[in-house]
Amino acid sequence: MYPKNHKKIVTELMDGKFITQDDPHFQILKDHKEFYVRFFDRSFGYALQSTPEYHYLLSPDTQESTSRDISIFFSVLCYELDQEGRNFMDVLNFSDLHIDEITDLFRNTTWRDQVQANKQLNSPESLRRLIHSTMVRRNIAVKLPDDRYAFTAAYKYFIDYAWELVRPDGEEEEE
Amino acid sequence: MFKSEPKSIVRFLATHFDLIRHLFDIQIHEGVITRQQVSDALSDWDSDVEDQLLEYRILTPQNDDFLISEPYFVLLEFILQQFKPxxxxxxxxxxxxxxxxxxxxxxxxxxxxxxxxxxxxxxxxxxxxxxxxxxxxxxxxxxxxxxxxxxxxxxxxxxxxxxxxxxxxxxxxxxxxxxxxxxxxxxxxxxxxxxxxxxxxxxxxxxxxxxxxxxxxxxxxxxxxxxxxxxxxxxxxxxxxxxxxxxxxxxxxxxxxxxxxxxxxxKKYDPPALFSISRTYPYQHFVYENTKQYFEQFRHEESVYIEEAGAPEEQWIFDQEEYRQRLESQLPVDDFFSWCGSAISEDKPHFRLDEYFMITSLIFEDDYEIESHHPATNAILKSDDVQLVLPRLKIKKKHVSEKP
Known part of the structure; x- marks a missing residue:
């Protein structure tokens, strides 16, 4: 007997979605973690990864360009929010942004070269597409009314990656 | 021991507070105030109060440099709420x-x-x-x-x-x-x-x-x-x-x-691993609906009756009067049930049992007397799909004495 909503859970994870705490499937995955780890490994060779805030799948081959686009997106966004004197952690955690605010931050960024070199970030239209299609589909961002976007806990996956670059090798996260 | 009045010292502090604060800030950040810094400060404020600073022991020499003496320093810390941790x-x-x-x-x-x-x-x-x-x-x-x-x-x-x-x-x-x-x-x-x-x-x-x-x-x-x-x-x-x-x-x-x-x-850093979305889904998108539809077609199947084609069979109707007359014309009958069988066979060679028993109902007419044989014997009647074992009964008209 499969856990409840098995098909939806499998479909969502295999669509590359991050399943976050506010999703009812989060708890099902947590309760049946062993089953799903084995299920994805034996059925497809995929690794189910879990943090206290989200679950996601990893495949042997990675979607490198999309991952790079999103990583650069968050790096530039957080950096520019900080430069504006805003607390980027608060914005990502508790607030939302209008699409025009985001495109303005990218238009005026000090990381101009890095943004211009990226086809997904170098124009308001492509930026809008990255957020609206790729990030919303993967449940990294959530579309709100009036062209506003909030971010789910999945943003931590990308900013923690940048954080890892600072930490000395082998330094463990404090409990 | 100060030569000056205490009020004069306090007044001096108030008058030259900006200059003293500047020196205080230097000491906070650098730990000591150099002679050059004192000269510069006095020049900036266009002031010539070095003697008083020393006389009131606001500044105390420290080798070639100066320090604000402890009581003033504590006072300034307290007034400015700038404490060194x-x-x-x-x-x-x-x-x-x-x-x-x-x-x-x-x-x-x-x-x-x-x-x-x-x-x-x-x-x-x-x-x-x-x-x-x-x-x-x-x-x-x-x-x-x-x-x-x-x-x-x-x-x-x-x-x-x-x-x-x-x-x-x-x-x-x-x-x-x-x-x-x-x-x-x-x-x-x-x-x-x-x-x-x-x-x-x-x-x-x-x-x-x-x-x-x-x-x-x-x-x-x-x-x-x-x-x-x-x-x-x-x-x-x-x-x-x-x-x-x-x-x-x-x-x-x-x-x-x-x-x-x-x-x-x-150039240098590989981005974090991200799930590569494959288009070969483990489930076809509509597999659930399709499967459901397939099985549901069997779920509510209604009973179907198929009638064989052919000429409609002529319906047999029991004519009680006719059979009564036939029976009476042959009375007395030694074996009533066998007679019934013969009588219906004449009309309908492949009769049904219900049709047969319609004829046997004549036995209940009031006009007849029924006798059983001694010893009792049975009559056997065979139809298409059944064999009946019935008692042999003699039937005759009431009040008519049988001729010896």
Whole structure:
């Protein structure tokens, strides 16, 4: 007997979605973690990864360009929010942004070269597409009314990656 | 010994406060004020008061440089609320004095009253200094944290992280330990312990004047403990999370900086692994609906009756009167049931049982008498699909005597 909503859970994870705490499937995955780890490994060779805030799948081959686009997106966004004197952690955690605010931050960024070199970030239209299609589909961002976007806990996956670059090798996260 | 009037000194401080504050800021940041810096400051303020600065001992020579002397420095710190954070070791000195004095008070509680009173005064004094030091230290750490948060000195992220770590490791955490009520060796716990003892003494000591002094000391301790408790709450609820957060944010920002610098995000660093969406789904999108539809077609199947084609069979109708006449014409009949079988066979060679029993119903007519044979025998009637075993019954007209 499969856990409840098995098909939806499998479909969502295999669509590359991050399943976050506010999703009812989060708890099902947590309760049946062993089953799903084995299920994805034996059925497809995929690794189910879990943090206290989200679950996601990893495949042997990675979607490198999309991952790079999103990583650069968050790096530039957080950096520019900080430069504006805003607390980027608060914005990502508790607030939302209008699409025009985001495109303005990218238009005026000090990381101009890095943004211009990226086809997904170098124009308001492509930026809008990255957020609206790729990030919303993967449940990294959530579309709100009036062209506003909030971010789910999945943003931590990308900013923690940048954080890892600072930490000395082998330094463990404090409990 | 000053030659000038005290009021003149205070007035001098007020008149030249901006200049003195400037010198104070230099000493705060650099630890010492050089002779050149004093000259520059005097020149900037277009002032010629070096002699008074030395005469009132606002500045004291330190080799070739100057320092603001301690009483003025403390006054300025207090007025400007700009305290240099004290190292926990500096604060701990008050703790040691408090412990020693309390021990001596307990041991000499019934000895010389004069020295007891002096020790109580000294203890009160140390407690006040300790409380003031804690309050000033919390204020200064809050100030430093806010400066760090606002990054007024335009520090690099790495420097901010280092500074935040330094504040946490060497100032805030040890200060927290000093004030931690759960830590058995904390000064705060020592003060609670002293409070209990002093509380008992203010009621139990035999001498009234010393009881009153214990009473004053107790009030001071209650106030101090309240103050320290609120300072401790500021440290654990506000200061520590703030500094921790500054450190974390700065680490993230430094990470972004490293990632983006020189376009290393394209050249040097592989991005985090991301699930590659495959188009070969384990389920076809509509498999559920399709399967459901397939099985549901069998679920509510209605019964189907198929009638064979062919000429409709002529319906046989039992004509009771006709059969009664036929029976009466042949009475008496020796075997009634066999007669019924023969009679219907004449009309309908392949009769049904219900049709047969319609004819046998003649036996219930009032006009006939029924007799059974002795010994009883059975008649056997065969139809298409059944064999009936029936008793042999004789039937005759009532009131008609049978001819011998």
């Amino acid at each position: 004290l190292l926990p070791e500096e604060i701990d000195i008050y703790g040691q004095s408090i412990r020693t004095l309390f021990l001596q008070i307990r041991e000499g509680i019934h000895l010389d009253r004069n020295i007891l009173l002096e020790r109580m005064d000294a203890l009160a004094n140390q407690i006040k200094k300790f409380t003031t030091a804690i309050r000033n230290n919390t204020t200064s750490l809050q100030h430093e944290s806010r400066e760090l948060k606002a990054n007024t000195q335009n520090m690099e992220y790495e420097e901010k992280i280092r500074k935040a770590r330094h504040l946490i490791e060497f100032y805030i955490m040890p200060l927290n330990t000093i004030l931690d009520v759960n830590h058995s060796q904390s000064i705060y716990n020592e003060l609670l312990h002293i409070s209990q003892y002093v509380n008992k003494m203010r009621f139990n000591y035999e001498n009234e004047s010393i009881r009153r002094r214990f009473g004053k000391l107790y009030n001071l301790l209650v106030q101090s403990n309240t103050d320290i408790s609120s300072q401790s709450a500021i440290i654990s609820n506000e200061l520590l999370p703030l500094i921790e957060r500054i450190r974390t944010e700065s680490e993230y920002l430094q990470g972004f900086h490293i990632y983006l610098t020189n376009g290393d995000c394209y």
